[in-house]
Amino acid sequence: MNKIPLLILHAGALQHPMERFAREFRSLFPEVEVRLESAGSRACARKLLGGYQADIIALADPLLFDELLLPHPVQKYYIFATDQIVITHQTGARGSADINPQNWTQILLRDEVSFVRSDENLDPCGYRTLMVWQLAEKHYGVPGLYQQLNSKCTAAYVYPKSLDLGAVLQGREADYAFQYLCTAKQYGLDYVTLPEKINLSNPRWAGLYGHATVEVEGKTPGSKTILIGEPIEFAAAVPLNAPHPKEANEFLQLTLSHTGQRILEECGLVVY
Template identity: 55%
Template sequence: MSNQQTLKILHAGALRKPVVECAKLLNEARLGLDIQLESCGSRACARQVREGKVVDILALADPMLFDELLGPEYVDKYYIFANDQIVLAYNEFSKGSGEINPKNWFDILLREEVTFGRSNQHLDPCGYRTLMVWQLAEQYYERPGLFGQLDQRCRGDLIYPKSYDLASDVLVGKLDYAFEYLCVVNQFGLRYLTMPEKINLSNPAHADYYKQSTVSLQGRHSGEMITIPGAPIEFAIAIPKNAENPPLAKDFLDLILSKKGQQILEDCGLIPY
């Protein structure tokens, strides 16, 4: 019986706040629930489920992961529920922040004294999306070699397992800048620079332009590499086939997809569908 009252949620770090808010609402409506939340980079989340982790709700920062890593054995249906964009996060003391703008951000990042981070593309969609933004920026700003210069400067400890941790380090001043989702920046109350729509992966109207960027990633099987094209940033949620509490998972899913859920998502800086 105790199993019926437990809801296990595995989610992208970027979705932390809206997932927590929805969990609180569900808890208020149905007292006595044991809601267990866990987060990591979305690719890492999907791999955990593939490797046998059992959860009732899986919320990821890229719908493609459901097809690429989980379907149809683990998930046969998923709901694409929100949109976001990549921004450049910083704090009030970040070097060069007083002069940064959409036309010079890359020159500021390439200054010797400036540090900037991104997340790991093999673990977190924000990581491969950042690499796509750099590729698109090279073309958009007509700066041959820009991708390589940014990539060369952002190595080793500057590549984090998940984007959520990047924001936290920008907040405390450990990093000057980080490539982040707008919703994460809002959740941390950070300052940010909005990039042009043609490179920030936000707008389906530019989907064909985004496709010009590609990133190679570890595939479904060990040693396999796949190449994925750029696409507008979307978030998706599903009840895995092996969920232990599908009725409770359905209640959570219905909540996040409801009008109330839309309001929570919007308050957290996402664009709800």
């Protein structure tokens, strides 16, 4: 019997939980073959906008649904988890014996230290990293800090999606990366937590986060849009053109269930 193919298009940061969901779903619905495809969330959204057919789309920023995908090809979405930005590194990275939440800016700006981030035009972790740098400049009272960090992290140190950064660190191609806490835990990386006022984790500081803005590529070629800092959230939806809507909704319900919440927590995310 041919199995029903269920395609999940998802943010790279959700790779591990989606693999867990896929295994769980296959055990419940053996007639379904779950297929996973990952990219930066903005890249995922643009792919769907271009007519690509997926049964589920799960993104690292619900704003992408509002900005690019509603009311078509997505009618509604569900927010299911939160996270925070941390600085990840491998044991033995240059400066890792000294780095902490107070001095990380000085460590990263050392000549011998390198750090990476994801692309703000493809991946929410990329523009959130730039927002963290802007907020850090104000939080620590260091004029020009954002520009210093941005100038040092040249194009050679910018990758398509946040999930790529773990492999970069494991290959010792850079010392540090700006990633989600869930990705750090999934890769088993050491990490430095940042103050809540800059790590985009706490709705209490949403007004403060809103002082950070980043310009990214817009909905149409050549256009630009300004993104405003907000607490980090992850969201998922069943597109209107999903080839297998019944099975897709079953998968979405698993994601939102108690079992799904347990899986998300075990993968380092904070569930609603």
